Amino acid sequence: MTAKVVTITSGKGGVGKTTSVANIAVALASRGQRVVCIDGDIGLRNLDVVLGLENRIVYDLVDVIEGRCRLRQAMIRDKRLPELYLIPAAQTRDKTAVSPSDMIRLCDELRPDVDWILIDSPAGIERGFRNAIAPADRVLVITNPDVSAVRDADRVIGILDAEEKGPVSLIINRVNSDMVRRGEMLSVEDVLDLLAVHLIGIVPEDENVIVASNRGQPLSLDGKSRAGVAFQNIARRLMGEEVPFSELETPGLWQRLLGRRR
Amino acid sequence: MNVKRALTIKGIRDGLLVTCHKGSWNEMVEALNAQIEDQPAFFKGARLALDIGPCEVRVADLSALRDSLSERGIHLWAVLSTSPVTEATAQNLGLATRLSRPQPLVSAGEAKSIPAEAAKWVRGPLRSGTRVEHDGPVVVLGDVNPGAEIIAHGSVIVWGRLRGVVHAGAAGDETAVVCALDLSPTQLRIAGEIAVSPPRRAKIQPEIARLVDGRLVAEPWQSG
Ligand SMILES: Nc1ncnc2c1ncn2[C@@H]1O[C@H](COP(=O)(O)OP(=O)(O)O)[C@@H](O)[C@H]1O
Ligand SMILES: [Mg+2]
Numbered sequence: 001m002t003a004k005v006v007t008i009t010s011g012k013g014g015v016g017k018t019t020s021v022a023n024i025a026v027a028l029a030s031r032g033q034r035v036v037c038i039d040g041d042i043g044l045r046n047l048d049v050v051l052g053l054e055n056r057i058v059y060d061l062v063d064v065i066e067g068r069c070r071l072r073q074a075m076i077r078d079k080r081l082p083e084l085y086l087i088p089a090a091q092t093r094d095k096t097a098v099s100p101s102d103m104i105r106l107c108d109e110l111r112p113d114v115d116w117i118l119i120d121s122p123a124g125i126e127r128g129f130r131n132a133i134a135p136a137d138r139v140l141v142i143t144n145p146d147v148s149a150v151r152d153a154d155r156v157i158g159i160l161d162a163e164e165k166g167p168v169s170l171i172i173n174r175v176n177s178d179m180v181r182r183g184e185m186l187s188v189e190d191v192l193d194l195l196a197v198h199l200i201g202i203v204p205e206d207e208n209v210i211v212a213s214n215r216g217q218p219l220s221l222d223g224k225s226r227a228g229v230a231f232q233n234i235a236r237r238l239m240g241e242e243v244p245f246s247e248l249e250t251p252g253l254w255q256r257l258l259g260r261r262r
Numbered sequence: 263m264n265v266k267r268a269l270t271i272k273g274i275r276d277g278l279l280v281t282c283h284k285g286s287w288n289e290m291v292e293a294l295n296a297q298i299e300d301q302p303a304f305f306k307g308a309r310l311a312l313d314i315g316p317c318e319v320r321v322a323d324l325s326a327l328r329d330s331l332s333e334r335g336i337h338l339w340a341v342l343s344t345s346p347v348t349e350a351t352a353q354n355l356g357l358a359t360r361l362s363r364p365q366p367l368v369s370a371g372e373a374k375s376i377p378a379e380a381a382k383w384v385r386g387p388l389r390s391g392t393r394v395e396h397d398g399p400v401v402v403l404g405d406v407n408p409g410a411e412i413i414a415h416g417s418v419i420v421w422g423r424l425r426g427v428v429h430a431g432a433a434g435d436e437t438a439v440v441c442a443l444d445l446s447p448t449q450l451r452i453a454g455e456i457a458v459s460p461p462r463r464a465k466i467q468p469e470i471a472r473l474v475d476g477r478l479v480a481e482p483w484q485s486g
Contacts, residue, residue, distance in 0.1 A: 096333070100322070127329050130322060151390045151409050158389030162321040162354040194407060194425075196387060 003036075003111045006118050006238065007136035008171075011152030013123030015144045016173035019209060020231065021120040022050040027220040027235035029084035034114040036075065036085045038106075040132035041122040042098060045089035052216020053078060053086050062090035065102045071109055080221065083114070096127065100134030107135035116238075125159055133165055138238075140200060142171040145186040154195055169200035171234065176205040201234035202245060203227050268293040276339070276361060277309030287319050291327055298334065311340035311361060318347045321354055328355065356391045386422050388412070399438075408448055414438070420445075436473050445469040445480055452478060 008017050008024075021037055029035045038061065039047040048054045059074040064087065078084040090097065107117055121132035133139060139160055143153035153170070160168050172191055179185035188202055206227035212219045219228035220235070233243045268289065272279045280297075282290040294312075298305045310331065319341075328338045340358035343349055352359050382396040386404015392411070394400060399416030410426035412418055415433045417440065424442035431438030431453040438452055444466045446459050452471065457478040468483035 100326075125325070127326075130325065134322075147408075154389045154407050154409060155391035158354055158392055159321055159325075161389075162351060196405075 003034075003107075003114045003117045004238075005107050005111075005135045005137045006116065006140060007040075007121055007132050007138075008118065008140045008142060009121035009129060009132060009156060010123060010142045010149070011125065011156040012143070012149045015142055015149050016171075016203070017123075017142055018047050018050055018120050019213060020140070020142055020171060020173065020203075020234075021047060021118050022213075022218045023220040023228070023231035024235050024238070025051075025084060025116075025118050026078075026081065026218040027223070027232045028116050028118075028238070029078070029081040030221070030223075031235065031239065032082070033116055033239070034083040035116045035118065036087060036110055036114050038087045038103075038117065038119045039089035040098075040103075040119050040128060042089045042093055042128060043091070044122065045091050047120050048076075048086060048088045049216060050213045051078060051086055051218065053088075054216070057088045060088045060090040061106075062093045062097045064106065065098055071106070085114075098128075098131050100130050103131050104135045125156060129156075133160065133163070136165060139165050139168045140171055141168050141197070142173055143191065143195075144174045145172055145176075145180070145188070145191055147186065150186065150191055150194060157195060157197060167198060169198045170195060171201040171203065172199070173203045174205045175202055199245075200237050201230060203230040203234075269297055271297070274311070274361065276311060277337075278305075279311045279313060279361070281313040282315065282317070284315075285317075287314070287317055287323055290314060290317065294327075295330075298336070302334075306335050308336050310336055310338050311342065311358075312338065313342040314348065316344050318345045319343075319351050320347075321351050324348075324351050324357075325355055328357075353392050353394050356393050358393070358395065360395050360397075381416070382414075386420075388426065390426075406442075406447075417441075431473075436476075439470055439472045441468065441470040441483060443468050445471060450478065450480075 008021050010017050025035045025037045037047060039045050048057060053076050056076050059069040063069045064071050064074045074087050075085040110117055119132045122128035141153050141156055143149045157168055160166050172188055176185055180187050192199060204226045206225055208219055208225040209227050219225050220231040223229060223232050236243045268283055268285055270281045280294060331338050340361060341352040342359060349359050381399040381401050384394055384400065384402045386402050386406065388402060388406045388410040390407055390409025395413045397415045400412055400414040400418045402420045402422065405422040406420055406424045406426040408425045413429045413432045415435060417438045418428050418430045420442035423444040424447050426447060427449045428440055428447050429451040430440045434453050436453040440450060450457050450471055452473050455473060455478045469480050470483050471478060471480040
């Protein structure tokens, strides 16, 4: 068995990469999958906080790469789930401490022992981004339904295509059904129309996400909230299941399709 | 191997032009790095154009070089190459692929001296951050997304939706036209005239934009 490496990236910052990695990882792990998350956002680490593992960090990614510890020593096990691990980012180092080939080597070492390696990418298209996508078998691009986030996603998709990391899949995060209905936000349809890529998930705006992140208890741990269900659906789709998009996930879309028929 | 011989450096209006004469990409990068280490003060703060001849480069390698240069305060803004792969890579990273900037305001007399060049074919979509430049006409098969840019000395034809920025007749040719199946550019220029897209029309139809008496007009495409 060898792991699939999935990198989550966005171009624009603050659109929900870290939140998605944490929640998809938890959702996969609660379906019995063995999962390792790697925080690729060196210098700005926060996946550990969202996963609630901050206080258990001893070694980090740069320690592994520079040989100060063994890979296993830097893997923090999440005790809430049978097999979920985090390799945290270094807080105090800059991204030049890691190279794309380091990331490929690290993932190759992990591959035989797990099912999924999820990499949280930093924003932008510089070194940290290239480190994060270098080992990826599959890239999920995440955006919010606003013009500037979509513009950046488009740019990143173009670069991923050129690097032959495509075809990518898209997550649209923070969809606010009221705002879409009032025409104050791009609809899922608008975003897909522009980006023309495969859609793997639609996550509603949900204040539970923020509460959960602050507590270090990712939503998809219990999975009753709307966003929690959306992240679980993404995990199921990653695993190859056909999960139809529910009305919960696509408020604007259904509204508009119905409106049009009338 | 004498690495320094592999490069020539010339001062140009836009900064420095480094021409790599031979070798693989890695050798060129090595030679360039050696040169910079030799004369850090000379390169510091420079705007750099790189001519790599027929060498093929991919996005990962070119963006790695661009980052490593920028970490040393050197701004890579153009990559010239005879390789279509390299040219596409540079376009993808939004780098210029030619040295002369378009000069919108030249006289009509000058425009006549522009050689008629073969059209450049580009497969779309052209995504945000992509920049396509060409001495002649440009034909795009697919959409041109917002944030993408086309700068052509000739006409621009888009078999798709045009929502980015287009400059046709960029060297002054006032007879250049822009047509698209859906003509909704962020900004459209022909020679020295600039227009922003009118609000979305009810009906989307193929349109052609041209200069009529020095003004930009767009009208539905009529055959015949
Ligand atoms: N679906 C959502 N609903 C509400 N808030 C969200 C949602 N997704 C993310 N957020 C919030 O947005 C902020 C940025 O998210 P984060 O995952 O850190 O983004 P990134 O890693 O892309 O910078 C966080 O405060 C997070 O809690
Ligand atoms: Mg983050």
